[in-house]
Amino acid sequence: MTFWERNQLKLAPFFFLAPAILIFLIYVIYPIIDSIWVSFHEWNGMDKSNLKPDGTPNWKWVGFKHYIMLFTDDEEFYVSLFNNIRWLIFSLLAIPIGLSLALFVNQNITGMRYIKSLFYFPFVINAVVIGVIFTWFYNPRYGALTLVLGFFGLDPIPFLADENLATYGIIIASFFPGIAYTMILYITGLTGVNREMIEAGRIDGASGFTMLWHVVLPQLKPATLIAVVVTIVGSLRSFDLIAVMTAGGPWGSSEVLAYKMYQESLFNYRMGYGAAIATILFLIMDIYIAWFLYRLFKSEKTEK
Amino acid sequence: MFPTPIQNYSLKVNIAYRLLLLLTLVVWLLPLIAVMLTSMRTFEDVLAGNYWTFPEETALISNYTAVFEGGKMGRFFLNSLIITLPTVFGTLFLSSLAGYSLAMHRFKLNLLVFAMFIAGNFVPFQILMIPVRNISIEMGMYNTHIGLIIFHIAFQTGFCTFFLRNFIKALPFELIEAARADGATEWIIYRKIILPLIIPALAALGVLEFTFIWNDYFWALVLTQGDSVKPITVGLDALRGQWTTSWNLVSAGSVVAALPPVIMFFILQKQFIHGLTFGAVKG
Numbered sequence: 066m067t068f069w070e071r072n073q074l075k076l077a078p079f080f081f082l083a084p085a086i087l088i089f090l091i092y093v094i095y096p097i098i099d100s101i102w103v104s105f106h107e108w109n110g111m112d113k114s115n116l117k118p119d120g121t122p123n124w125k126w127v128g129f130k131h132y133i134m135l136f137t138d139d140e141e142f143y144v145s146l147f148n149n150i151r152w153l154i155f156s157l158l159a160i161p162i163g164l165s166l167a168l169f170v171n172q173n174i175t176g177m178r179y180i181k182s183l184f185y186f187p188f189v190i191n192a193v194v195i196g197v198i199f200t201w202f203y204n205p206r207y208g209a210l211t212l213v214l215g216f217f218g219l220d221p222i223p224f225l226a227d228e229n230l231a232t233y234g235i236i237i238a239s240f241f242p243g244i245a246y247t248m249i250l251y252i253t254g255l256t257g258v259n260r261e262m263i264e265a266g267r268i269d270g271a272s273g274f275t276m277l278w279h280v281v282l283p284q285l286k287p288a289t290l291i292a293v294v295v296t297i298v299g300s301l302r303s304f305d306l307i308a309v310m311t312a313g314g315p316w317g318s319s320e321v322l323a324y325k326m327y328q329e330s331l332f333n334y335r336m337g338y339g340a341a342i343a344t345i346l347f348l349i350m351d352i353y354i355a356w357f358l359y360r361l362f363k364s365e366k367t368e369k
Numbered sequence: 370m371f372p373t374p375i376q377n378y379s380l381k382v383n384i385a386y387r388l389l390l391l392l393t394l395v396v397w398l399l400p401l402i403a404v405m406l407t408s409m410r411t412f413e414d415v416l417a418g419n420y421w422t423f424p425e426e427t428a429l430i431s432n433y434t435a436v437f438e439g440g441k442m443g444r445f446f447l448n449s450l451i452i453t454l455p456t457v458f459g460t461l462f463l464s465s466l467a468g469y470s471l472a473m474h475r476f477k478l479n480l481l482v483f484a485m486f487i488a489g490n491f492v493p494f495q496i497l498m499i500p501v502r503n504i505s506i507e508m509g510m511y512n513t514h515i516g517l518i519i520f521h522i523a524f525q526t527g528f529c530t531f532f533l534r535n536f537i538k539a540l541p542f543e544l545i546e547a548a549r550a551d552g553a554t555e556w557i558i559y560r561k562i563i564l565p566l567i568i569p570a571l572a573a574l575g576v577l578e579f580t581f582i583w584n585d586y587f588w589a590l591v592l593t594q595g596d597s598v599k600p601i602t603v604g605l606d607a608l609r610g611q612w613t614t615s616w617n618l619v620s621a622g623s624v625v626a627a628l629p630p631v632i633m634f635f636i637l638q639k640q641f642i643h644g645l646t647f648g649a650v651k652g
Contacts, residue, residue, distance in 0.1 A: 074474070077555040081470035082482065085463045085526050092523035093489040096500035103499055110499075170390065172375045182638055183394055187401070189630040189641075191584035193602045194623045197609060198400050201616060209403060209420055241400070246645075253646040255371065263371050272373075281371050288646075298491055305586045309606055326495040331591070336499055343495040354491045358484055365480075 097347065104131055104340035110330075131341035141317050142342070145325045148232050152300040152321060155236045156243060160292050163247025164285075168277075170248075171255050181252065188245035196309030199238035200225065225311050231319040235306050243299070247292045254288030255281075294357065301350055322346045408432055408620035415616045432621040441596055442625055445604030449629075451514050452521070452589075452600055453582045459522040460529050460578055461571055467526065468533030469563050473545055483534060490527035494587050497524075502591055512594045520592065521582055529574050532647060536570040537563060573644030576637045580630040601626045 069076075106126055109117065113124035135142045170181055187195075202209050203224040211221040224234035258281055266272075266280040282289075304323040307313060313320040313328065320328075322342055330339030375386050395402075403420050410419065411428040437443045471483050501520055502511070510516030540563075548558050586602040593599050599607070605626045612618045634641055 073555055074549075075476075078470045078474040078476045078479075081466045081474070081555070081559070085467035085486075085530060086482065088463070088519070088523040089486065089489060089526055091504070092501060092520055093492065093497060093527065094485070096497040096504075097492065099500040100496045100498075166393075168372055169393070171372065172386070174375065174387070180390065180394060182635060184397060185638075185642075186631055186634050187397075189580050189584075189634045190401075190627045191586065191602050191630070193586055193606050194627045197605065197619060197623050198404055201619070202400060207415075207418065207614065207616065209400075212418070212420065249642055250646055253642060258371060276371065291646075302493055304494070308586070308590070323493060323495050327498070327591075330499055339495075340499055343493065343498065346493045347496040350491060350493050354488045357491065358488060361487065362480070362484075 100340045101344050104344045106337045108336040109334040110336045131338050145320045145322045148321045151232055152303050156296050156300040159240050159243035160247050163244045164251050167248045167251035185245050185249050188242045192305030193309050196306045200310050228315055228318040231311050235310050250288045250292050254285045258284045404620045407616055408624050410617045432617050436621045445601040449600040452517050456518050456521040456582045457575055457578045460525040464526045464529035464533050467530045468537050469559050471534040472537035486527040486530045505592055512598050517592050572640045576641045577644040583630050
């Protein structure tokens, strides 16, 4: 027996995992640590060892200064944070709407397969296209919304140009792919619902909403869980639609943390400040990551 | 069946249901119908505020040619393909290797490595942005296709490893034990036993990843600069500024940018939904 043959099972994990782990460490794990490190510095993104034209260094340790500034001296930060909370709460509406549509189309009639795909496919359309379409829809001069409002004798509402409405306008656009996604989840979930339990419920006189609440929904729990996790993560990640539809405006009113971070770092050259925002976003997300991992490993243990 | 099959109701209810279904579908697709119709309109037609009528004078060909010729959409489309396809194959290759190992090998750090891949998958992009951009610049990969490809492979490997590890874990372990007893090397087991068995999972992940990468906007924005590398998402966003109120051109561009994932979805719907709802039935 050669050395390789004897030790194969011990060495194999290393060779199989090395490429994936290596690339993941470089592009995901190291950047997280580096970003946190950058957040404690003032940095304009230029050569770290050089000086700015005014003689101060490009890279300077400032401790918790950025975090203190964010919480005490930056109104825009609170606007972004509250917008993230708005995104979080209102995006969840896609779940009951998706469930209702899923129940509505869960029938065996001719052609239903095709009708379902037509309901699903907005999910695969990218955010730029969705953003472009909805920007046009909201356009007070040329938009379809103005046309519809005009039909009812109402004045145009400049959704995206209004400080109080812009965020809601973007969230509504996000519903289009969002509802399609939850629909896909629930229709798949519904095909797995236990028929006997439904029949038993019918015999017991349950129907309509009672049946949905007591018999069907508990069985759809895995689908609901995934829908909630994906929607929450998606709402904290919201960036694309905002960048395309309002670029954070008007006057920063539709910014979220992700967008503010991008702006501060790449447009204002405040890398450290941007990194501090990213770190806060990361800490918020960690709550979900921890919860998800906890759940996963609990179920791993029970399987063994 | 829940809700009660519609066939159990009267004919009237059945007709009403079908009509309501069609109406809902039309309302649901209204924005997309408007875009498709507009992409066929002449500029004058657009200015006249026509949305829903079928265009009298179609400018289908001239709009789409204008988008490709004046608008560089051809270049952007090609960039998207150059970035997306290698990413999908690279990710599937790396994550199937890693997934096999995490599912079938016992070693101390197994669960820790697995947790790392899952956790990394949820991380907000912004915490990676500054360092990833710097790494790309330092390695001379800023504003190159390969820079985007390598980053996408790294990030997507997290999700795909998670998916494939669970899929492989559900395969019968005896199969691998038997092969090991016969003296097959780990590489042979991966090549000849595991790979053929996980083809459905690879197909599901493949279509999903294709869509994710094709639709990426953020990383393309952060890691590219000029027209030569930009994928179609960023390209469309930039062209929109040039076209301003030529909604017919904007619409045609949108259709082109959205089309590949949509076509893929309609052809490979089963795989797509399988990938998307992995864990939604039994979680």
